[in-house]
Amino acid sequence: MKVIGFAGWSGSGKTTLVEQVIGLLEARGLAVSLIKHAHHEFEVDYPGKDSYRHRHAGCREVLVTSANRWAVMHELRGRPELKLSEALAQLSPCDLVLVEGFKHEPIPKIEVYRAEIGKPQLFPHDPHVIAIASDAPVASALPWLNLNQPAAVAAFILDTLALGDKVADVTSGITTASAQTAGARSR
Numbered sequence: 001m002k003v004i005g006f007a008g009w010s011g012s013g014k015t016t017l018v019e020q021v022i023g024l025l026e027a028r029g030l031a032v033s034l035i036k037h038a039h040h041e042f043e044v045d046y047p048g049k050d051s052y053r054h055r056h057a058g059c060r061e062v063l064v065t066s067a068n069r070w071a072v073m074h075e076l077r078g079r080p081e082l083k084l085s086e087a088l089a090q091l092s093p094c095d096l097v098l099v100e101g102f103k104h105e106p107i108p109k110i111e112v113y114r115a116e117i118g119k120p121q122l123f124p125h126d127p128h129v130i131a132i133a134s135d136a137p138v139a140s141a142l143p144w145l146n147l148n149q150p151a152a153v154a155a156f157i158l159d160t161l162a163l164g165d166k167v168a169d170v171t172s173g174i175t176t177a178s179a180q181t182a183g184a185r186s187r
Helices: 014-027 050-057 084-089 150-160 177-186
Strands: 002-007 032-036 061-065 070-074 096-100 109-113 129-134 144-146
Touching (some): 109 150
Parallel strands (some): 002 109
Protein backbone atom coordinates (compact mmCIF):
# COMPACT_ATOMS: atom_id res chain seq x y z
CA MET A 1 0.00 0.00 0.00
CA LYS A 2 1.25 3.45 -0.88
CA VAL A 3 0.50 6.23 1.58
CA ILE A 4 0.24 10.00 1.17
CA GLY A 5 -1.08 12.50 3.67
CA PHE A 6 -3.00 15.75 3.53
CA ALA A 7 -2.14 18.15 6.31
CA GLY A 8 -3.33 21.65 7.10
CA TRP A 9 -5.21 23.73 9.58
CA SER A 10 -8.93 23.41 10.17
CA GLY A 11 -10.86 25.30 7.51
CA SER A 12 -8.13 25.01 4.87
CA GLY A 13 -10.21 22.75 2.61
CA LYS A 14 -8.55 19.38 3.30
CA THR A 15 -11.73 17.35 3.45
CA THR A 16 -13.21 18.88 0.29
CA LEU A 17 -9.98 18.35 -1.64
CA VAL A 18 -9.56 14.79 -0.37
CA GLU A 19 -13.16 13.96 -1.30
CA GLN A 20 -12.62 15.23 -4.85
CA VAL A 21 -9.27 13.45 -5.23
CA ILE A 22 -10.76 10.14 -4.02
CA GLY A 23 -13.39 10.25 -6.75
CA LEU A 24 -10.79 10.98 -9.42
CA LEU A 25 -8.45 8.21 -8.27
CA GLU A 26 -11.28 5.68 -7.98
CA ALA A 27 -12.42 6.63 -11.51
CA ARG A 28 -8.90 5.75 -12.68
CA GLY A 29 -9.30 2.25 -11.25
CA LEU A 30 -7.36 2.57 -8.01
CA ALA A 31 -8.57 1.00 -4.78
CA VAL A 32 -8.36 3.92 -2.33
CA SER A 33 -8.75 3.86 1.45
CA LEU A 34 -8.58 6.71 3.95
CA ILE A 35 -7.51 7.22 7.53
CA LYS A 36 -8.76 10.39 9.20
CA HIS A 37 -7.46 11.53 12.56
CA ALA A 38 -9.94 13.27 14.83
CA HIS A 39 -8.63 15.52 17.59
CA HIS A 40 -11.82 15.21 19.54
CA GLU A 41 -14.29 12.60 20.66
CA PHE A 42 -16.49 11.47 17.82
CA GLU A 43 -19.42 9.14 17.32
CA VAL A 44 -20.22 7.03 14.27
CA ASP A 45 -23.16 5.60 16.14
CA TYR A 46 -25.99 7.34 17.92
CA PRO A 47 -28.25 6.83 20.93
CA GLY A 48 -31.15 4.48 20.45
CA LYS A 49 -29.39 2.18 17.98
CA ASP A 50 -28.69 -1.36 19.20
CA SER A 51 -24.96 -1.07 18.44
CA TYR A 52 -24.74 2.13 20.51
CA ARG A 53 -26.49 0.42 23.41
CA HIS A 54 -24.14 -2.59 23.19
CA ARG A 55 -21.01 -0.39 23.18
CA HIS A 56 -22.28 1.60 26.14
CA ALA A 57 -23.14 -1.61 27.97
CA GLY A 58 -19.42 -2.49 27.85
CA CYS A 59 -18.51 -4.22 24.59
CA ARG A 60 -14.94 -3.54 23.52
CA GLU A 61 -15.87 -4.04 19.86
CA VAL A 62 -19.14 -4.00 17.99
CA LEU A 63 -19.26 -5.04 14.35
CA VAL A 64 -22.31 -3.98 12.39
CA THR A 65 -22.87 -5.62 9.03
CA SER A 66 -25.41 -5.41 6.23
CA ALA A 67 -25.65 -6.18 2.53
CA ASN A 68 -24.01 -2.81 1.74
CA ARG A 69 -21.21 -2.32 4.29
CA TRP A 70 -19.76 -3.31 7.60
CA ALA A 71 -18.09 -1.31 10.33
CA VAL A 72 -16.21 -2.12 13.50
CA MET A 73 -16.37 0.26 16.43
CA HIS A 74 -13.55 -0.37 18.88
CA GLU A 75 -13.69 1.29 22.27
CA LEU A 76 -10.27 2.19 23.69
CA ARG A 77 -11.55 2.49 27.27
CA GLY A 78 -8.48 4.33 28.51
CA ARG A 79 -5.90 2.67 26.26
CA PRO A 80 -3.81 4.92 24.00
CA GLU A 81 -5.15 5.92 20.61
CA LEU A 82 -3.80 4.14 17.54
CA LYS A 83 -0.55 5.26 16.00
CA LEU A 84 -0.71 5.73 12.24
CA SER A 85 1.19 2.47 11.66
CA GLU A 86 -1.38 0.63 13.77
CA ALA A 87 -4.27 2.25 11.92
CA LEU A 88 -2.72 1.29 8.57
CA ALA A 89 -2.48 -2.32 9.77
CA GLN A 90 -6.27 -2.34 10.32
CA LEU A 91 -7.03 -1.64 6.65
CA SER A 92 -7.63 -4.18 3.92
CA PRO A 93 -5.07 -4.20 1.10
CA CYS A 94 -5.52 -1.39 -1.41
CA ASP A 95 -3.49 0.61 -3.92
CA LEU A 96 -3.40 3.87 -1.99
CA VAL A 97 -4.17 5.12 1.50
CA LEU A 98 -4.90 8.80 1.89
CA VAL A 99 -4.28 10.14 5.38
CA GLU A 100 -6.07 13.25 6.60
CA GLY A 101 -4.55 14.61 9.75
CA PHE A 102 -1.61 12.96 11.51
CA LYS A 103 0.29 16.07 10.43
CA HIS A 104 3.36 15.20 12.52
CA GLU A 105 3.81 11.69 11.09
CA PRO A 106 6.87 11.11 8.86
CA ILE A 107 4.92 10.33 5.69
CA PRO A 108 4.92 12.21 2.39
CA LYS A 109 2.18 14.78 2.57
CA ILE A 110 0.54 17.58 0.68
CA GLU A 111 0.02 20.70 2.75
CA VAL A 112 -3.39 22.29 2.18
CA TYR A 113 -2.98 25.99 2.88
CA ARG A 114 -5.16 29.10 2.79
CA ALA A 115 -3.54 32.37 3.85
CA GLU A 116 -6.88 33.86 4.95
CA ILE A 117 -7.10 31.36 7.82
CA GLY A 118 -4.23 33.24 9.47
CA LYS A 119 -2.29 30.15 10.52
CA PRO A 120 1.38 29.52 9.72
CA GLN A 121 2.48 27.29 6.88
CA LEU A 122 3.56 23.78 7.88
CA PHE A 123 6.20 23.10 5.22
CA PRO A 124 9.00 25.24 6.69
CA HIS A 125 9.01 22.98 9.76
CA ASP A 126 8.02 19.66 8.19
CA PRO A 127 10.50 17.99 5.83
CA HIS A 128 7.82 15.47 4.82
CA VAL A 129 5.68 18.05 3.01
CA ILE A 130 6.28 17.35 -0.68
CA ALA A 131 3.86 19.87 -2.23
CA ILE A 132 1.56 22.71 -1.29
CA ALA A 133 -2.06 22.88 -2.43
CA SER A 134 -3.47 26.37 -2.06
CA ASP A 135 -5.78 28.77 -3.80
CA ALA A 136 -2.86 31.10 -4.61
CA PRO A 137 0.82 30.42 -5.32
CA VAL A 138 3.04 30.17 -2.25
CA ALA A 139 6.70 31.22 -2.04
CA SER A 140 8.42 27.85 -1.81
CA ALA A 141 10.71 25.57 -3.79
CA LEU A 142 8.08 22.84 -3.35
CA PRO A 143 5.58 22.15 -6.13
CA TRP A 144 2.48 24.34 -5.97
CA LEU A 145 -0.86 22.63 -6.70
CA ASN A 146 -3.97 24.68 -7.33
CA LEU A 147 -6.44 23.78 -4.60
CA ASN A 148 -9.27 24.38 -7.07
CA GLN A 149 -7.93 21.83 -9.57
CA PRO A 150 -8.29 18.44 -7.85
CA ALA A 151 -7.39 16.63 -11.11
CA ALA A 152 -3.93 18.23 -10.94
CA VAL A 153 -3.57 17.08 -7.33
CA ALA A 154 -4.62 13.55 -8.30
CA ALA A 155 -2.13 13.57 -11.19
CA PHE A 156 0.62 14.72 -8.82
CA ILE A 157 -0.15 11.82 -6.48
CA LEU A 158 -0.12 9.31 -9.33
CA ASP A 159 3.20 10.61 -10.63
CA THR A 160 4.86 10.99 -7.24
CA LEU A 161 3.89 7.55 -5.97
CA ALA A 162 4.47 5.88 -9.36
CA LEU A 163 0.89 4.65 -9.54
CA GLY A 164 0.40 5.62 -13.19
CA ASP A 165 1.00 2.08 -14.43
CA LYS A 166 -1.87 0.76 -12.26
CA VAL A 167 -4.63 2.97 -13.63
CA ALA A 168 -7.14 2.78 -16.42
CA ASP A 169 -7.20 5.32 -19.24
CA VAL A 170 -10.64 6.68 -18.46
CA THR A 171 -10.65 9.03 -21.43
CA SER A 172 -10.90 6.11 -23.85
CA GLY A 173 -12.34 3.50 -21.50
CA ILE A 174 -9.47 1.14 -22.30
CA THR A 175 -7.19 -0.20 -19.60
CA THR A 176 -3.53 0.05 -20.54
CA ALA A 177 -1.44 -3.12 -20.80
CA SER A 178 0.65 -2.05 -17.81
CA ALA A 179 -2.53 -1.58 -15.76
CA GLN A 180 -3.73 -5.04 -16.78
CA THR A 181 -0.37 -6.52 -15.77
CA ALA A 182 -0.47 -4.68 -12.44
CA GLY A 183 -4.02 -5.90 -11.87
CA ALA A 184 -2.98 -9.48 -12.55
CA ARG A 185 -0.07 -9.17 -10.10
CA SER A 186 -2.36 -7.86 -7.36
CA ARG A 187 -4.77 -10.78 -7.57
